[in-house]
Amino acid sequence: MELKVAAAVACRDCALYQTAKVLGLETPDCSSLNRVVLRDHPVNKNEVLYREGDSFRYLYLVHSGSCISSATILGRRSQVMGFYLPGEMAGIESIGQQKCNHTTRVLEKGSVCQLDFLMLEETLGKDELIRVQSYLLGASAIHARQLQWERSLTSLQTAEQRVAAFLLNLAGRFESHGFPGHQFRLPMSREAIADYLGLAMETVIRTLKSLHKKGLISSRAKHIEILDRTALSTLLRS
Amino acid sequence: MELKVAAAVACRDCALYQTAKVLGLETPDCSSLNRVVLRDHPVNKNEVLYREGDSFRYLYLVHSGSCISSATILGRRSQVMGFYLPGEMAGIESIGQQKCNHTTRVLEKGSVCQLDFLMLEETLGKDELIRVQSYLLGASAIHARQLQWERSLTSLQTAEQRVAAFLLNLAGRFESHGFPGHQFRLPMSREAIADYLGLAMETVIRTLKSLHKKGLISSRAKHIEILDRTALSTLLRS
DNA sequence: CGAGATGTTGACGACCCTCAAGTGCAGTGG
DNA sequence: CCACTGCACTTGAGGGTCGTCAACATCTCG
Known part of the structure; x- marks a missing residue:
């Protein structure tokens, strides 16, 4: 698309x-x-x-x-x-x-x-x-x-932290291979993300939506844009 | 002691x-x-x-x-x-x-x-x-x-599963180095276990007690005895 | 014996898993 | 062009698990 x-x-x-x-x-x-x-x-x-x-x-x-x-x-x-x-x-x-x-x-x-x-x-x-x-x-x-x-x-308590960590990790990896890190396409399904993170698929979806509403990312289908990387990182610091 | x-x-x-x-x-x-x-x-x-x-x-x-x-x-x-x-x-x-x-x-x-x-x-x-x-x-x-x-x-949902997995892992490692695997002394504090497993210390304590009451292990201070290894393993299979 | 560290127990509430229903989209065939 | 099917995704309601906080017990060591 x-x-x-x-x-x-x-x-x-x-x-x-x-x-x-x-x-x-x-x-x-x-x-x-x-x-x-x-x-x-x-x-x-x-x-x-x-x-x-x-x-x-x-x-x-x-x-x-x-x-x-x-x-x-x-x-x-x-x-x-x-x-x-x-x-x-x-x-x-x-x-x-x-x-x-x-x-x-x-x-x-x-x-x-x-x-x-x-x-x-x-x-x-x-x-x-x-x-x-x-x-x-x-x-x-x-x-x-x-x-x-x-x-x-394992030690990240909330679903929000895990999803944020996941997005930041992907961003870093894309960047280190020469692709833009602030905007990319998720190759995998929501279900795969959930399994990978040890969460339920519904939780992943709700968390992405919540991060979207807070203005930290833009999430539309498989397209992800990281709007506030600093804030995302801050989420991880407990 | x-x-x-x-x-x-x-x-x-x-x-x-x-x-x-x-x-x-x-x-x-x-x-x-x-x-x-x-x-x-x-x-x-x-x-x-x-x-x-x-x-x-x-x-x-x-x-x-x-x-x-x-x-x-x-x-x-x-x-x-x-x-x-x-x-x-x-x-x-x-x-x-x-x-x-x-x-x-x-x-x-x-x-x-x-x-x-x-x-x-x-x-x-x-x-x-x-x-x-x-x-x-x-x-x-x-x-x-x-x-x-x-x-x-990460993908183990309940505290019981994580603690069981931890005990079984320790048991296996003790055995592979020539020590008995069904009975050993925990070298670390409850707090360290909790941190390692991504749980609260209180949860680790309650879970050990619960496994004890179910007769799967004997847990007294740092001394652990594995009474029903099969049942412990079964806990992991979701 | 006393003091600090470590471990234990209880009450409460938030978070997330489960289940179930519903939506959007892609591909297929009429 | 449209219905149809299958699949991924979305949304809502309810209940269980576990984190937090606070009080208390026990252990260890000087």
């Missing part, structure tokens, strides 16, 4: 590109890169990238579109664990393990680059391997920071 | 020992090991191992006693992020980053082994470095799994 953003990261802003760089795969003709990377592979809505229990093999860089990942934890029904925006890397949460512990599917159709993680380890020399591992440790750390952020949602 | 367990892991059950093994530092006289590891260093209650913002340098293996870590996230007051039991590694959450993002202090006095992470990287040869990095990726993955578990607390 309105601003149907064909949001896509430039390759140089892409995390996989960084990976490729540390690999020394940045040759002029990209021949080495092409051995381990499948580039700009189109994916359709609801397509599954990988499933819980699959043996771990690939990292996916979301080039355009977006993904949602879920997992069954604590023996409960599958829960939404996170979202992958353009420029972010899916599959990273399974590094260091035999099997994937998330199921990740496409939320909005787009394209992904795919890196064969196993072939990487087999193909590389020692020096390259050291750089790759070192890079992956850094990537794991970034993933861990996001996990810690999500973990701290 | 009662069963003042001098809970301490045997060195072979210790995560640092595993590290040392992958390092090839397992020489008969331990001379190499002693270069990077400070062993069995006694620590007192409330002693700070490292502080938020410190530059990252050491990994700590809790040998006996226990630790609590906290962080300021979302711009709020410091929040309890986790506990380190005997056999677990503190500091792992800062791997891949310049600075520590947690403050970790001693909850019950005991002793820790300390590994100089920076000296490690300087001292080692390529092959050793590859093994270390590979091991650390695995350790990060374990840490990430615990983070994911904690993250999923």
Whole structure:
């Protein structure tokens, strides 16, 4: 409808590109890169990238579109664990393990680059391997920071705080990948947000409306505009 | 008072020992090991191992006693992020980053082994470095799994579910380090549990009492006994 | 023994989950 | 162009859970 953003990261802003760089795969003709990377592979809505229990093999860089990942934890029904925006890397949460512990599917159709993680380890020399591992440790750390952020949602008491934190987090992530952070399109349904935040869908809806009425955001369908970022942040400080 | 367990892991059950093994530092006289590891260093209650913002340098293996870590996230007051039991590694959450993002202090006095992470990287040869990095990726993955578990607390609706999940998690961790899982001493205060779980202290107390009355656990001061593990697990399945 | 920290209990009210009914929108086929 | 269907979203009413506050008990340690 309105601003149907064909949001896509430039390759140089892409995390996989960084990976490729540390690999020394940045040759002029990209021949080495092409051995381990499948580039700009189109994916359709609801397509599954990988499933819980699959043996771990690939990292996916979301080039355009977006993904949602879920997992069954604590023996409960599958829960939404996170979202992958353009420029972010899916599959990273399974590094260091035999099997994937998330199921990740496409939320909005787009394209992904795919890196064969196993072939990487087999193909590389020692020096390259050291750089790759070192890079992956850094990537794991970034993933861990996001996990810690999500973990701290537990201590946010009100639905208003959780929704505000969610919007600010999305804004920051969009910005860090080169998109405007004050105005964006929510890739996911209200229900997915609710599941992710541990709230009921109705509560998410009412909270968005309430923030809208207070003038802190504009929320119309999937289009979000952040009008008063400072006030939103202040909500979090208990 | 009662069963003042001098809970301490045997060195072979210790995560640092595993590290040392992958390092090839397992020489008969331990001379190499002693270069990077400070062993069995006694620590007192409330002693700070490292502080938020410190530059990252050491990994700590809790040998006996226990630790609590906290962080300021979302711009709020410091929040309890986790506990380190005997056999677990503190500091792992800062791997891949310049600075520590947690403050970790001693909850019950005991002793820790300390590994100089920076000296490690300087001292080692390529092959050793590859093994270390590979091991650390695995350790990060374990840490990430615990983070994911904690993250999923958000979706547990009732206080009863959160407390049950907490007790089961502790039980599992004690067991995986060679201690009985059905009966243990809580190292931390009710307040710390509450903060960790995102609940009020009073709620934690009432919930423990309620679980006690239902016959699922026995809770007397810091002493916990798990009487019906199956029923506790069932509580989590919504 | 006394003082401060930690833990416990009760009363009350706000917040949010549940359930249920209703609205808007996209895609389909006549 | 219109009805029709399905789905996501919205709105309202009611009740339970848990946070807050305040008083009190117990534990710990000098």
